[in-house]
Amino acid sequence: MIPASSPIFERSIYMHPKSYSILGSHGSKSAVERIAQAVFTVCGFFAVLAVASITLYMVISGTPALFKVGILDILFGTVWKPTAADPSFGILYVILTSIMGTALAILIGVPIGVMTAVFLAEVAPARLAGIVRPAVELLAGIPSVIYGLLGILILNPLMYKLELKLFAGSSTHQFTGGANLISAVLVLALMILPTVINISENALRSVPTEMRSASLALGATKIQTIFQVVLPAAKSGIITAIVLGTGRAIGEAMAISLVSGSSVNIPLPFNSVRFLTTAIVSEMSYSSGLHKQVLFTIGLVLFAFIMIINISLNRILKKGEAKQ
Amino acid sequence: MKKNLMKFMAIAGTTILTMGTLSGCGSSNAETVAAGTAPQTTAAQGETAQDTPNLKGSISMVGSTSMEKFSTALSELFMEKYPNVTVQAEFVGSGAGVEAVNNGSADIGNSSRNLKDEEKANGVAENIVAIDGIAVITDSANAAEDLTKDQLISIYNGSITNWKEAGGADQPIVVIGRESGSGTRSAFEEILKVEDNCKYSNELDSTGAVMAKVASTPGAIGYVSLDVLDDTVKTLNLDGVEPSADTIQSGSYFLSRPFVMATKGEIAEQSDLVKALFDYIYSDEGTELVKSVGLIPVN
Numbered sequence: 001m002i003p004a005s006s007p008i009f010e011r012s013i014y015m016h017p018k019s020y021s022i023l024g025s026h027g028s029k030s031a032v033e034r035i036a037q038a039v040f041t042v043c044g045f046f047a048v049l050a051v052a053s054i055t056l057y058m059v060i061s062g063t064p065a066l067f068k069v070g071i072l073d074i075l076f077g078t079v080w081k082p083t084a085a086d087p088s089f090g091i092l093y094v095i096l097t098s099i100m101g102t103a104l105a106i107l108i109g110v111p112i113g114v115m116t117a118v119f120l121a122e123v124a125p126a127r128l129a130g131i132v133r134p135a136v137e138l139l140a141g142i143p144s145v146i147y148g149l150l151g152i153l154i155l156n157p158l159m160y161k162l163e164l165k166l167f168a169g170s171s172t173h174q175f176t177g178g179a180n181l182i183s184a185v186l187v188l189a190l191m192i193l194p195t196v197i198n199i200s201e202n203a204l205r206s207v208p209t210e211m212r213s214a215s216l217a218l219g220a221t222k223i224q225t226i227f228q229v230v231l232p233a234a235k236s237g238i239i240t241a242i243v244l245g246t247g248r249a250i251g252e253a254m255a256i257s258l259v260s261g262s263s264v265n266i267p268l269p270f271n272s273v274r275f276l277t278t279a280i281v282s283e284m285s286y287s288s289g290l291h292k293q294v295l296f297t298i299g300l301v302l303f304a305f306i307m308i309i310n311i312s313l314n315r316i317l318k319k320g321e322a323k324q
Numbered sequence: 325m326k327k328n329l330m331k332f333m334a335i336a337g338t339t340i341l342t343m344g345t346l347s348g349c350g351s352s353n354a355e356t357v358a359a360g361t362a363p364q365t366t367a368a369q370g371e372t373a374q375d376t377p378n379l380k381g382s383i384s385m386v387g388s389t390s391m392e393k394f395s396t397a398l399s400e401l402f403m404e405k406y407p408n409v410t411v412q413a414e415f416v417g418s419g420a421g422v423e424a425v426n427n428g429s430a431d432i433g434n435s436s437r438n439l440k441d442e443e444k445a446n447g448v449a450e451n452i453v454a455i456d457g458i459a460v461i462t463d464s465a466n467a468a469e470d471l472t473k474d475q476l477i478s479i480y481n482g483s484i485t486n487w488k489e490a491g492g493a494d495q496p497i498v499v500i501g502r503e504s505g506s507g508t509r510s511a512f513e514e515i516l517k518v519e520d521n522c523k524y525s526n527e528l529d530s531t532g533a534v535m536a537k538v539a540s541t542p543g544a545i546g547y548v549s550l551d552v553l554d555d556t557v558k559t560l561n562l563d564g565v566e567p568s569a570d571t572i573q574s575g576s577y578f579l580s581r582p583f584v585m586a587t588k589g590e591i592a593e594q595s596d597l598v599k600a601l602f603d604y605i606y607s608d609e610g611t612e613l614v615k616s617v618g619l620i621p622v623n
Contacts, residue, residue: 286505
């Protein structure tokens with residue numbers, strides 16, 4: 001620190017006897033500034049460092065197996081027998097399950113989510129919105145394992161009843177006890193709701209009131225205004241909501257590992273299925289050697305999917321900005 | 325005066341915060357680890373000081389992947405007790421383990437099956453250190469009581485899909501198993517000789533998940549280690565034998581297998597190190613260890 005007898009110290013007392021401002025004389029100012037600058041830069045680079053090291057790590061640990069097993073054999077093989085005497089590591093069904101499951105969850109979750117957002121932003125009386133909004137916020141805060149438990153305790157038994165009715169007497173269907181693609185999709189759809197609702201609602205709210213007024217003044221009804229004017233105006237925000245929802249759905253592991261059955265199968269509605277995430281989670285603990293490397297490759301595939309989603313999100317956001 | 329104090333505070337505060345952020349993770353980890361191992365370490369040091377201060381060297385163990393959990397736990401605790409000893413364990417398969425001990429490249433060969441006659445003829449001694457037992461469970465309302473080995477195989481390879489073909493009511497069988505890589509799964513499939521032919525409808529990644537799923541799904545069948553059984557599920561008899569420590573030790577319950585740590589020649593002919601390891605396994609501590617990894621002690 002600056003010694004009490006230094007000229008800087010004395011001068012500063014003389015000039016600003018009661019000032020507590022951080023702006024001081026030149027020398028000490030630059031020291032404070034420089035240290036603060038350094039601290040902030042270091043903090044800022046933590047995120048960069050994390051992303052860079054994760055990317056590097058995923059590529060380094062995920063690629064060897066691709067070449068050992070063969071890219072086509074991994075990505076387009078349909079047989080997953082990692083511990084067999086003659087192991088095969090085909091993850092085509094796993095990839096398809098992730099795509100299919102996410103797409104279906106979006107198909108169910110997005111309409112409900114956007115409608116809820118419209119309700120909250122446009123039509124709901126203040127008191128009703130006061131009930132719905134905290135509920136949505138709570139939904140966002142519930143840990144994913146709780147969704148999974150809910151699925152295993154409520155959804156799976158219901159699904160099993162349905163399965164027993166639909167496939168009664170079938171000799172080819174393998175009964176799964178309700179742990180199937182539909183269960184996983186329903187849980188995922190529920191889980192992406194808060195994301196979709198919150199972001200769409202913000203987008204709807206940021207549509208200028210003048211546009212609504214103009215539409216109403218032209219004689220459009222409230223519903224016409226919402227669907228013809230407000231929703232199109234909030235399009236880029238709603239697309240952002242969908243993309244973020246997709247990201248959440250494809251990256252979810254815990255909840256669906258409990259309800260999906262986790263056998264590698266073609267993603268048909270009543271089949272027990274395994275997602276990219278659950279493939280890693282369920283086998284990482286005891287795997288070794290090539291098996292473990294392939295699990296890292298699955299992680300790399302998942303990572304690639306999420307990167308694609310993020311990049312497309314950035315594109316959409318930039319487009320939206322350019323328009324405005 | 326005050327201004328400089330404020331500046332000092334600002335800088336010091338930032339520095340402390342940053343250091344806190346930087347070191348927070350590392351230091352708390354270290355504390356946890358220290359807290360976790362401290363009592364054991366002190367206990368181990370106490371004993372080492374008394375009986376065997378001068379055991380030194382390394383033991384090599386090669387063999388069964390199914391015994392990985394047991395071997396790892398064993399080597400960790402053994403090395404804690406004898407800090408100058410290192411135990412190296414490799415997991416390459418039972419056959420390779422016995423071969424390694426036979427040709428002298430390893431001190432101990434781990435095998436999760438009984439030794440073959442020709443292996444014994446080469447002078448390899450079969451030291452059974454623990455027994456792995458697996459129970460077959462169904463939901464508690466299931467009418468089936470008993471399965472034969474063939475029925476169990478047929479259920480798991482998918483040729484029987486309804487309980488009425490296996491002594492139960494007319495309801496579909498939901499075949500539940502563990503994920504590939506699980507020791508229980510490999511043991512189950514090895515004993516029944518259905519390796520990689522099983523048609524699972526659910527591959528769950530923990531014993532608890534299997535228990536919960538079987539308990540809540542009518543018509544489900546699953547397999548778990550003996551030590552986790554409780555009232556939420558029904559345990560099936562196999563070939564008329566109820567699974568228990570007694571029937572497994574006597575060999576009448578077929579869904580079990582020995583964990584063998586084979587040595588070239590009897591234990592008594594081994595080095596002091598290997599002798600100490602077997603003494604440890606057969607001691608009370610060793611028995612506790614065997615139980616803690618879900619196995620049945622031999623004695």
